[in-house]
Amino acid sequence: MAAAGVMLMSVIGCSQVSDSTSVFAQSRPPHSESPMPAKSVLPNTKLTTANTKFGFKLFSRILEQEGDKNVFVSPASVAIALDMTYNGASGSTRQAMAKALELEGLTLPEINSSNAALKALLENSDPQVQLNIANSLWANQDVSFKPEFIQRTQEFYQAKVTNLNFKDAGTPGIINNWVNESTRGKINKIVERLEPEQVLFLINAIYFKGKWTNEFDKSQTAQYPFYSTSGKQKQHPMMSQKGKYKYYENEQLQAVSLPYGQNGNISLYIFLPKQNYTLKSLYQNLNAENWEKWMSQFTKREGFIRLPRFKMDYEVTLNNALKALGMGKAFSNNADFSNMGQNFTISEVKHKTFVEVNEEGTEAAATTSVGIVATSMPLDEPFRMIVDRPFLCAIRDNQTGSVLFMGSIVDPLIANGN
Structure with a gap:
């Protein structure tokens, strides 16, 4: 659990x-x-x-x-x-x-x-x-x-x-x-x-x-490269899954919602900058107004997600x-x-x-x-989201909109963020 x-x-x-x-x-x-x-x-x-x-x-x-x-x-x-x-x-x-x-x-x-x-x-x-x-x-x-x-x-x-x-x-x-x-x-x-x-x-x-509403199959976890901000490559255990997810995409980023529990009231959101963008450029547009706009545009899509385990x-x-x-x-x-x-x-x-x-x-x-x-507009074909570079994550209560946690993960292999 x-x-x-x-x-x-x-x-x-x-x-x-x-x-x-x-x-x-x-x-x-x-x-x-x-x-x-x-x-x-x-x-x-x-x-x-x-x-x-x-x-x-x-x-x-x-x-x-x-x-x-x-x-x-x-x-x-x-x-x-x-x-x-x-x-x-x-x-x-x-x-x-x-x-x-x-x-x-x-x-x-x-x-x-x-x-x-x-x-x-x-x-x-x-x-x-x-x-x-x-x-x-x-x-x-x-x-x-x-x-x-x-x-x-x-x-x-x-x-x-x-x-x-x-x-x-x-x-x-x-x-x-x-x-x-x-x-x-x-x-x-x-x-x-x-x-x-x-x-x-x-x-x-x-x-x-x-637990996740849909757990990742441990047998599908395998070593894949993760690229740091500098472009340096490291092998890292990556979890993989196919299914139907709440998904959002625009010219700058891909985003997916991974729900917990029975009804998905709380989710982990992953925001991945596209290849020609950086995490820094994403953060320049990260504010409450854009966040709410992004939240309103998630739609159900078939797709594939590959996500690093991290601690x-x-x-x-x-x-x-x-x-x-x-x-x-x-x-x-x-x-x-x-x-x-x-x-x-x-x-x-x-x-x-x-x-x-x-x-x-x-x-x-x-x-x-x-x-x-x-003192953006969603595509018709299934998406592929390979989280193999620095990304934003957030744990959000979808009923109230409360953001419980937020993270900027530039290297999942680093145990200490300091």
Whole structure:
């Protein structure tokens, strides 16, 4: 059984605290996990549109930052982590975050209720696909936060709340155990140590498990050449399959949708530049508007697909990318997170992922940590799509349009994307 997981994490710290009484006792029991009711039945399409726009902006900035390397990120994970953090922002910091996250025009209640509804919808996407989303708050027992901030994360994000002694050497292990369990062992460690200024961790974990709707026959997997960006050739195990697929083609690219589970609500999309184009030229046209246009033009076609098996780890710090998107205020000493507490600023946003694609399906995991401290027209004949050169891939929920993962695979033989 193939699996994919997402884990994202916000690390919140403060060196100045007004009092030493935890506010958690004023809201819900520290270890309570009972869900609170969502405020909407269906997610606001404005939120999924905003997440898509933000995701492609972020992906483009990461590509600029990383150059000609493998990249694999979870835009959905980063968006949820920052949406939770956004609940604590105020004033010009909130305005800057709203602009960067494409949340302008959405009220905070709309954002939170839509995230709650999106969680419920994604978790019930397909009877043969597991998709579980979990959130948690781990707080320094000596620090207080605004009750309204805690209550919103509990009500709309169903966050498990736990007070811990951050001076205890065993505290990171407690948090890491929850992460390990929530991602079924795909992410086993996210907290190395606790710095003195860190007082709160917000952690979100998404776990996905499912097989292809039509698995690849392992006996058809064979060694074929894969051509790198420089044109260098390497032999690589390639999976092959014939069938009827949702397919799209224009003068620049070929694209195919490979569904998971019983009803195909979630798919892996592969975008392959044509021979006279490069991955870089494809990315110059990669934005939310073109993405939606491409999505609307997929049609059922008979065809043949040859796809490399690949497996990689990836890690990136998102500070520069988020600052470039207009969130610099949130990283400055003038940041306003007064809806969370006093004198907070984001210190670092880190992102880690893992992905493996094989004959059975896809396995992926991602972690995002946010540290806060004090201050075309289809052809008639069957297509052939030989993915033997750098390509774009994305895992998308087709019901909501949510892009769960995105990747730029320039060399499937490189185990580490860094």
